[in-house]
Amino acid sequence: MERKQGFFSALKEEVVRGLSPSRSRARSPGRSASPMAVLLRRRKPLASLPEPLIARSGSLRPVGEALTPLMEGPDPEGSGDGEGGRKEGWAGIQHWMKGQLLSRTPSVSSSAYSKRSDLRLLLGVMGAPLAPVHVCTTDPLPHLSIKDTPIETSSAQYILQQYTAASGGLKLQSSIRNAYAMGKVKMVASEFETATKVMKNRNPSRAAESGSFVLWQMMPDMWYVELAVGGSKVHAGCNGKLVWRHTPWLGSHAAKGPVRPLRRALQGLDPRTTASMFADARCIGEKQINGEECFILKLCADPQTLKARSEGPAEIIRHVLFGYFSQRTGLLVHMEDSHLTRIQSNGGDAVYWETTINSFLDDYRPVEGVMIAHSGRSLVTLFRFGEMAMSHTKTRMEEVWTIEEVAFNVPGLSMDCFIPPADIRSGSISETCELPHGERGKGMAGAHRSKVAAIGKSQDNLDNIIWRVEV
Numbered sequence: 001m002e003r004k005q006g007f008f009s010a011l012k013e014e015v016v017r018g019l020s021p022s023r024s025r026a027r028s029p030g031r032s033a034s035p036m037a038v039l040l041r042r043r044k045p046l047a048s049l050p051e052p053l054i055a056r057s058g059s060l061r062p063v064g065e066a067l068t069p070l071m072e073g074p075d076p077e078g079s080g081d082g083e084g085g086r087k088e089g090w091a092g093i094q095h096w097m098k099g100q101l102l103s104r105t106p107s108v109s110s111s112a113y114s115k116r117s118d119l120r121l122l123l124g125v126m127g128a129p130l131a132p133v134h135v136c137t138t139d140p141l142p143h144l145s146i147k148d149t150p151i152e153t154s155s156a157q158y159i160l161q162q163y164t165a166a167s168g169g170l171k172l173q174s175s176i177r178n179a180y181a182m183g184k185v186k187m188v189a190s191e192f193e194t195a196t197k198v199m200k201n202r203n204p205s206r207a208a209e210s211g212s213f214v215l216w217q218m219m220p221d222m223w224y225v226e227l228a229v230g231g232s233k234v235h236a237g238c239n240g241k242l243v244w245r246h247t248p249w250l251g252s253h254a255a256k257g258p259v260r261p262l263r264r265a266l267q268g269l270d271p272r273t274t275a276s277m278f279a280d281a282r283c284i285g286e287k288q289i290n291g292e293e294c295f296i297l298k299l300c301a302d303p304q305t306l307k308a309r310s311e312g313p314a315e316i317i318r319h320v321l322f323g324y325f326s327q328r329t330g331l332l333v334h335m336e337d338s339h340l341t342r343i344q345s346n347g348g349d350a351v352y353w354e355t356t357i358n359s360f361l362d363d364y365r366p367v368e369g370v371m372i373a374h375s376g377r378s379l380v381t382l383f384r385f386g387e388m389a390m391s392h393t394k395t396r397m398e399e400v401w402t403i404e405e406v407a408f409n410v411p412g413l414s415m416d417c418f419i420p421p422a423d424i425r426s427g428s429i430s431e432t433c434e435l436p437h438g439e440r441g442k443g444m445a446g447a448h449r450s451k452v453a454a455i456g457k458s459q460d461n462l463d464n465i466i467w468r469v470e471v
Contacts (some may be wrong), residue, residue, distance in 0.1 A: 081309055093441060094170060114144065119232055119250055122399075125359075126245070127227050128245055129258045129263045130262060131277055132300075132319040132339070133338060135277050138219070138220045140279075145157070155295075159325050163271070164272075166246070166329055167330075168369050177406045180217075180406070181406050183212065183405075184210070184402050185211050186400045193396075204398070214226045214452070216418075220239050224236070224417060225262055238419065239420060240259065242254055249422070256309050268373020277299065280299065283296065292327075294325055294333060295320055295325045298320065300319070313343055313344045315343075331364055337356070340352060341353045349386060349387045370456050376400075379396070381394060381395070383394040
């Protein structure tokens with residue numbers, strides 16, 4: 001019986017080896033025969049008949065043969081027989097797994113493109129945003145009036161008077177003809193959310209882009225900022241009549257709408273412009289910010305300004321600015337602004353973009369008698385909605401900054417420093433130019449949809465997710 005069983009096992013191996021393109025599966029000494037094979041061996045009169053064959057996965061196999069799962073890699077025992085062969089086989093598996101991981105790791109060029117895409121989005125949204133409305137710093141602040149004035153308005157006027165006094169006083173601020181500030185920034189795209197999943201940057205400190213900025217200001221209503229982050233540089237300025245900006249991807253162009261201050265100057269660097277910005281605001285209540293009780297002032301852009309900033313299918317629906325002033329110190333400690341844009345495609349559904357920037361101002365210190373916030377952080381949310389709920393996306397970005405130098409009444413600073421670049425384009429570009437291209441293109445032409453372009457895993461740390469929004 002031993003001889004007969006060994007004969008049929010050998011015959012079966014030869015048949016399988018001859019009919020199948022894969023390697024033999026019954027080579028292991030400890031492998032037991034299939035129940036159907038045992039049954040066929042017991043039926044001696046039928047042993048001489050050929051087993052019926054069926055096609056399976058590109059080869060013919062006997063009916064009833066128990067198939068073991070195929071390995072998507074090298075055979076652990078394919079290097080030889082015995083213990084040495086098994087060791088070499090497992091080394092082969094490890095080598096194969098490493099090759100699979102390397103093949104799925106983004107290439108250097110794709111990683112570089114991802115970083116450029118992230119950087120363009122960061123600089124486009126957070127580089128040089130503008131305040132909601134036009135202000136003139138030479139206009140006097142409204143006098144505190146109680147008679148025939150709503151309580152919300154008179155309360156706001158009182159809060160601004162306290163803020164002006166806490167910042168150094170109106171007399172000192174009126175003596176400032178120009179100002180200079182230099183600081184450092186770190187920017188990172190921290191999270192991307194869709195209707196079905198949330199992708200977070202698990203190592204934001206490592207993925208953050210570092211840089212610096214220089215801000216010059218001159219009365220009345222002139223400013224210039226230069227921001228260099230991650231090898232890219234953004235310039236923006238205003239000569240009192242025209243606001244312009246230069247980016248590596250759009251070149252030099254004028255901003256639509258009226259002349260408006262730079263939002264970065266309102267982040268604790270220019271108390272006079274900040275007070276003028278909230279001159280027409282209303283006090284809407286109180287709120288605690290980081291343990292500090294604050295008054296809330298609300299300012300809304302007027303319809304004329306919103307219409308002037310709109311263009312074509314892109315309509316600015318609203319732009320609201322909230323200022324949180326500490327009840328203890330009188331200083332501005334938090335600022336939040338949100339603007340909503342509606343993009344109507346030709347014959348399609350409208351797409352809405354809401355950009356919200358929350359800025360926290362810290363480390364107030366006097367510089368030549370003026371209180372300046374020397375550090376802070378901003379949290380930015382870019383929310384796309386409309387159409388179906390499954391198409392909603394939300395991108396979160398962060399910026400941290402510190403102020404290194406501040407100076408007032410710098411000698412030699414003249415109006416020539418605020419002249420727009422000679423290659424500025426005729427006409428202006430709307431604010432939607434900084435939206436991700438896939439979405440803006442869909443809004444304009446109804447052709448594209450925003451997409452998360454790449455989620456790569458680094459070879460050193462598989463948990464360090466790198467993602468980008470294609471722009």
